[in-house]
Amino acid sequence: MTPSDLSLRLDVLRGKNRFSARTLDDFAAYVTSAPDEALFRMSPLRYAASHGLDEQEGIEFFLHATHVGILDFAWGMLCPGCMAFLTTSGGLRALQSKHCNFCNLHLEGSIDDRVEVAFTVAPSARRIRFHSPDSVDPREDAIRLYFSSSVAPASSPHRALGESILAAGRALPGEAHVAAVDFTEAGQFVLLAPAGHVAVYVRVKAGGPREASFELLDGRAIPARVDVGTGRVELRMLNRTTHAVGYFVAPVGGTWPDPAEPGKPLTHPLLPYLTGARLVSSQSFRDLFRAESIPSEGGLELKRVTVLFTDLTGSTALYERVGDLRAYDLVRKHFSVLRSIAAAQGGAIVKTIGDAVMASFAEPIHAMRAAILMNRAIAELKEVDLLLKIGLHTGPCIAVELNERLDYFGRTVNIAARVQGLARAGEIVCTSEVFEAPGVEGAVHAAELVATRATAPLKGIAGEVPVVRMVRAGAEAPLSIP
Numbered sequence: 001m002t003p004s005d006l007s008l009r010l011d012v013l014r015g016k017n018r019f020s021a022r023t024l025d026d027f028a029a030y031v032t033s034a035p036d037e038a039l040f041r042m043s044p045l046r047y048a049a050s051h052g053l054d055e056q057e058g059i060e061f062f063l064h065a066t067h068v069g070i071l072d073f074a075w076g077m078l079c080p081g082c083m084a085f086l087t088t089s090g091g092l093r094a095l096q097s098k099h100c101n102f103c104n105l106h107l108e109g110s111i112d113d114r115v116e117v118a119f120t121v122a123p124s125a126r127r128i129r130f131h132s133p134d135s136v137d138p139r140e141d142a143i144r145l146y147f148s149s150s151v152a153p154a155s156s157p158h159r160a161l162g163e164s165i166l167a168a169g170r171a172l173p174g175e176a177h178v179a180a181v182d183f184t185e186a187g188q189f190v191l192l193a194p195a196g197h198v199a200v201y202v203r204v205k206a207g208g209p210r211e212a213s214f215e216l217l218d219g220r221a222i223p224a225r226v227d228v229g230t231g232r233v234e235l236r237m238l239n240r241t242t243h244a245v246g247y248f249v250a251p252v253g254g255t256w257p258d259p260a261e262p263g264k265p266l267t268h269p270l271l272p273y274l275t276g277a278r279l280v281s282s283q284s285f286r287d288l289f290r291a292e293s294i295p296s297e298g299g300l301e302l303k304r305v306t307v308l309f310t311d312l313t314g315s316t317a318l319y320e321r322v323g324d325l326r327a328y329d330l331v332r333k334h335f336s337v338l339r340s341i342a343a344a345q346g347g348a349i350v351k352t353i354g355d356a357v358m359a360s361f362a363e364p365i366h367a368m369r370a371a372i373l374m375n376r377a378i379a380e381l382k383e384v385d386l387l388l389k390i391g392l393h394t395g396p397c398i399a400v401e402l403n404e405r406l407d408y409f410g411r412t413v414n415i416a417a418r419v420q421g422l423a424r425a426g427e428i429v430c431t432s433e434v435f436e437a438p439g440v441e442g443a444v445h446a447a448e449l450v451a452t453r454a455t456a457p458l459k460g461i462a463g464e465v466p467v468v469r470m471v472r473a474g475a476e477a478p479l480s481i482p
Helices: 003-016 021-033 044-050 055-067 138-146 156-163 276-280 283-288 315-322 324-344 364-379 411-422 440-446
Strands: 071-078 085-087 097-100 105-108 115-121 167-171 176-183 187-193 198-205 211-217 220-222 225-229 231-239 245-251 300-313 348-353 356-361 387-402 405-409 428-431 449-457 464-472
Touching: 003 021, 003 055, 021 055, 044 055, 055 071, 055 115, 055 283, 115 276, 138 156, 138 167, 138 245, 167 176, 176 245, 198 211, 198 220, 198 231, 198 245, 211 225, 225 231, 231 245, 276 300, 283 324, 283 348, 300 324, 300 364, 300 405, 300 411, 315 324, 324 348, 324 356, 324 364, 348 405, 356 364, 356 411, 364 387, 364 428, 364 440, 387 411, 405 411, 411 428, 411 464, 440 449
Parallel strands: 198 225, 211 231, 387 428
Antiparallel strands: 071 085, 071 115, 097 105, 167 245, 176 231, 187 198, 187 245, 211 220, 300 356, 300 387, 348 356, 387 405, 428 464, 449 464
């Protein structure tokens, strides 16, 4: 790598005129001078906080830096027990299921807060030791390689594991490797091979055998548990992989939290990190990384997406009044305004349907802020009398690849579309799930909107659905239910 490589790639970013000179210069200095470990599995949220950017700016910048070859990103399923970063080389398409050998947990693939997206400097910008994980020092870097970098530094079980390493080494491809370890007391120990997320549990008891044998394969060891005695023991491993396997042996001490149950918050203290759900909802991700496709069979489950539908009122009369060409130009302008607002709030336009728009957001608060801004921006267009009708709902979705684009299907999408049909011109209608999400009611009041609760029957949806209608103060009227 020559110094000009990074400069030339940054020049491409400068030419986009999306980021300030200060942002680019700060990033260039950081990539050049930061230690290797700081440039491995970076969080754009933490980088943004320490460099004077808001979170969305940080995400946008990291995505564009990845697109020009300065960064690479990796999807990792976070083990809800130990916070192992279970990487998937196949990107979004490979997020089906993973097995944590440390916790012996099987994880089903879904895009939620248990999928982390982390960024590492690309070799084209700067080479760091983590670009060759088979050759890093297992003692120094094994914890960082095996577990998420978003685990708080003071997390006692991870720190204790790294500080109590008894032996470390590297088994070459095809090698029958022997690790001599002194077990001074009985207990449970683990041999971890970070690059392949392999774990072998070693039970030590007085009078046990003086040696144990196992084989290292890609992603697992056979057997995964062995018994040995106290004192000096030989752990014999046959490396059947095609690459060197670095490992370390340490006692499993300290208190590891019980694995978080499905749908429950993760139990480890975590630093801010970019979730898979938030990335998938980003407009820049959808625009720049269309090749990051999802499984062709069955799609991919998202635990929660907030779906927003808009419809433009007055457009039919507009074509009659100003002619097709002028009307089409104004409708296109409306699409551009909505797209910019969605992107600024961390969301993305999924598709347009006639004069309507479907957008997705990772969090209800971001979707509601976008809805408020969209309504205001379209109402302020002076050329013509156009208004939006907006509906929102949040819940699980299935993400699928359709016409080489990411699309969503499921009950959540259907409800959001039906709720939009309840809105009149200039109104926002959302379900109670959206309105009661953190920050939403406060944003509505801050925008000086009047919120009215009601229930409504929605076509194809069993029972009546609690909804909230929001209008400008002074424009209140009873909610009409078709």
